[in-house]
Amino acid sequence: MEAQNALSQEQVITSTNFYHHVWEKLRENKVAIVSLLLILLLIVVALFAPQIAPYDEGFQDTAHVLSKPTNIHWLGTDEFGRDIFSRIIYGTRVSLSVGIIAELIAMTIGVLMGALAGYFGGWVDSLISRIIEIFGSFPKILFAIVIMNIIGTGVINVFIAIGMVGWTGMARMIRSQILQLKENEYVEAAHSFGAGNTHIIFKHLIPNTLSTIIVNMTMAIPQDIMYEASLSFLGLGVQPPTSSWGQIISVGRVYISTLPGYVLFPSIALVLTVLAFNLLGDALRDALDPRLRRMD
Amino acid sequence: MGDSKKLLEVKDLSIYFQGKQALDRAVDHVSFSLDAGQTLGIVGESGSGKSVTALSIMQLLPIPPAKIDSGEILFEGENLLKKNARQMQDVRGHKIAMIFQEPMTALNPLLTIGEQIMESLMTHLKMSKDQARERAIEMLRKVEIKNPEERVDSYPHQLSGGMRQRVMIAIALSCDPSLLICDEPTTALDVTTQAQILDLINKLKEDFNTSVIMITHDLGVVSKVSENVLVMYKGRVVEYGSVEAIFENPLHPYTRSLLAAIPDVSNRQARIELVHQAVKNDDLSLTTGDNIFDRATYQARINAEESALVEQEPGHFVRIFKNEWSSQAQDQAMKAGESDE
Numbered sequence: 001m002e003a004q005n006a007l008s009q010e011q012v013i014t015s016t017n018f019y020h021h022v023w024e025k026l027r028e029n030k031v032a033i034v035s036l037l038l039i040l041l042l043i044v045v046a047l048f049a050p051q052i053a054p055y056d057e058g059f060q061d062t063a064h065v066l067s068k069p070t071n072i073h074w075l076g077t078d079e080f081g082r083d084i085f086s087r088i089i090y091g092t093r094v095s096l097s098v099g100i101i102a103e104l105i106a107m108t109i110g111v112l113m114g115a116l117a118g119y120f121g122g123w124v125d126s127l128i129s130r131i132i133e134i135f136g137s138f139p140k141i142l143f144a145i146v147i148m149n150i151i152g153t154g155v156i157n158v159f160i161a162i163g164m165v166g167w168t169g170m171a172r173m174i175r176s177q178i179l180q181l182k183e184n185e186y187v188e189a190a191h192s193f194g195a196g197n198t199h200i201i202f203k204h205l206i207p208n209t210l211s212t213i214i215v216n217m218t219m220a221i222p223q224d225i226m227y228e229a230s231l232s233f234l235g236l237g238v239q240p241p242t243s244s245w246g247q248i249i250s251v252g253r254v255y256i257s258t259l260p261g262y263v264l265f266p267s268i269a270l271v272l273t274v275l276a277f278n279l280l281g282d283a284l285r286d287a288l289d290p291r292l293r294r295m296d
Numbered sequence: 297m298g299d300s301k302k303l304l305e306v307k308d309l310s311i312y313f314q315g316k317q318a319l320d321r322a323v324d325h326v327s328f329s330l331d332a333g334q335t336l337g338i339v340g341e342s343g344s345g346k347s348v349t350a351l352s353i354m355q356l357l358p359i360p361p362a363k364i365d366s367g368e369i370l371f372e373g374e375n376l377l378k379k380n381a382r383q384m385q386d387v388r389g390h391k392i393a394m395i396f397q398e399p400m401t402a403l404n405p406l407l408t409i410g411e412q413i414m415e416s417l418m419t420h421l422k423m424s425k426d427q428a429r430e431r432a433i434e435m436l437r438k439v440e441i442k443n444p445e446e447r448v449d450s451y452p453h454q455l456s457g458g459m460r461q462r463v464m465i466a467i468a469l470s471c472d473p474s475l476l477i478c479d480e481p482t483t484a485l486d487v488t489t490q491a492q493i494l495d496l497i498n499k500l501k502e503d504f505n506t507s508v509i510m511i512t513h514d515l516g517v518v519s520k521v522s523e524n525v526l527v528m529y530k531g532r533v534v535e536y537g538s539v540e541a542i543f544e545n546p547l548h549p550y551t552r553s554l555l556a557a558i559p560d561v562s563n564r565q566a567r568i569e570l571v572h573q574a575v576k577n578d579d580l581s582l583t584t585g586d587n588i589f590d591r592a593t594y595q596a597r598i599n600a601e602e603s604a605l606v607e608q609e610p611g612h613f614v615r616i617f618k619n620e621w622s623s624q625a626q627d628q629a630m631k632a633g634e635s636d637e
Contacts, residue, residue, distance in 0.1 A: 185401040192354055192396075193416040193467060194389030203415070207406045 032283030105163025110170025118178025218281035309367035337522030393468035410448035537612035
């Protein structure tokens with residue numbers, strides 16, 4: 001019985017795959033787990049914002065304007081009497097959706113550009129690499145501001161602007177990985193079985209860069225959230241009455257001496273979110289790196 | 297030479313690599329042909345041009361730096377060198393398939409072996425997913441993998457080297473190609489697995505009525521599977537003939553030294569003969585004007601003398617020097633006259 005158990009144990013171990021190991025490794029990391037839980041909490045908050053928030057994001061309690069934290073307004077109210085706690089909860093939606101959707105746009109552009117440059121080389125590589133360098137030679141926020149000025153404000157346009165400036169890091173990483181991967185014999189074998197370039201890029205090469213894509217995305221999401229907050233702070237991003245953390249901070253800074261919570265609480269939300277994604281990204285990078293894996 | 301039953305004819309093929317300074321000659325006026333159902337062994341040491349020849353048939357050489365300087369590759373009567381990229385994609389995997397040296401890396405680690413067999417079936421034979429899966433299981437059974445119904449969903453890392461090479465063979469033969477090119481298929485495997493894989497290739501060759509080009513530096517492999525042998529040295533053919541002719545009556549000194557270098561298991565004390573001095577890269581340079589010769593014994597004769605492939609006995613060709621040719625011809629009582637092939 002014992003021996004049988006041992007045998008089946010062994011089979012379980014041999015049949016586990018790479019991502020199972022990654023999960024095992026990630027689970028040992030307490031910081032990563034806390035970050036992950038925090039991110040899950042944020043997702044729940046964003047999804048169920050109307051149920052969780054005590055007030056609607058646009059509701060104005062004219063009797064309590066610029067109130068300090070009280071029983072009825074836990075984090076106080078703004079100059080229109082809107083509940084800051086509720087607005088922060090609604091703001092989670094914007095921040096997370098920007099983080100995810102803008103990063104998906106950036107990832108798609110980055111992976112495609114990187115794969116094309118790495119796979120075809122030659123003038124394609126030169127062209128794409130020059131474009132990446134041009135993007136890299138200016139502060140990205142400046143580019144985002146220019147794009148927002150051209151296409152106008154609004155959540156959708158924030159996605160587009162951040163997606164368009166955020167792809168270069170991903171492209172660079174994918175390019176160098178594809179350069180390496182395309183020398184693999186299975187790529188030559190795929191050629192020898194009559195596979196076309198598109199097939200090889202999408203079926204054989206890009207799936208093999210998945211670890212890079214995951215780490216890169218987790219590290220880029222907090223950046224994107226910061227870009228959105230910055231754009232909204234500058235009045236170019238999300239427009240009222242939709243609430244966004246950057247926008248709350250922007251308006252609240254006027255009242256920083258009389259009502260510090262107005263600025264402080266959305267800032268804490270922003271910092272915690274960014275920190276959670278960054279720490280998770282770090283942990284993922286370590287977990288996905290086979291060279292850092294313990295020999296056991 | 298121009299019969300219609302010839303499956304593959306390589307005529308006067310020359311390939312160069314554009315190096316930093318000079319052109320490096322990899323394949324130098326090589327000609328050979330292959331009948332349907334036949335197996336041709338190409339032997340030679342590293343750098344002799346055997347793999348480059350094979351890759352040029354598949355047109356998998358990176359161009360540049362490779363440059364096909366002359367010649368044609370007729371496959372089923374069509375010149376492969378005249379085909380464009382898309383036309384070649386239809387040939388590759390469908391009409392001509394290839395097995396590689398390193399089964400550990402020739403499979404994509406992220407796809408199940410079933411998916412990898414199904415890929416070319418769906419591309420070339422336009423099979424549906426279900427048909428392709430069924431065919432994949434059938435192919436796994438043909439290459440003698442146990443429990444093919446379960447194995448079809450395995451990932452490459454769950455298989456041993458020998459099993460992976462079987463999977464490669466299954467992929468290669470799945471579309472029923474008329475020509476199978478094996479580029480050192482057993483080099484990376486241990487000896488018992490080698491024998492099994494060779495038996496398998498021999499058996500499947502009959503089942504699928506496929507011609508095989510077996511590229512190897514192992515003469516033991518050649519004797520096991522081939523009917524004809526092409527010996528290459530420094531990008532040139534030095535000897536060509538049936539397996540019996542080459543093994544029993546090797547005419548070229550290089551072939552002789554290769555045969556002498558096979559370890560004799562029955563005589564443990566005997567020293568293995570050396571094939572002296574491996575090919576150096578700079579030896580391939582066009583500017584040296586080298587000629588083919590056994591490096592050990594005939595070192596002094598390597599110079600710019602002209603040489604030609606001469607039919608010394610019916611179907612047995614050997615490369616000899618022009619000035620030596622007449623005297624040797626007398627010695628050997630040549631039947632046929634000088635020939636290009």
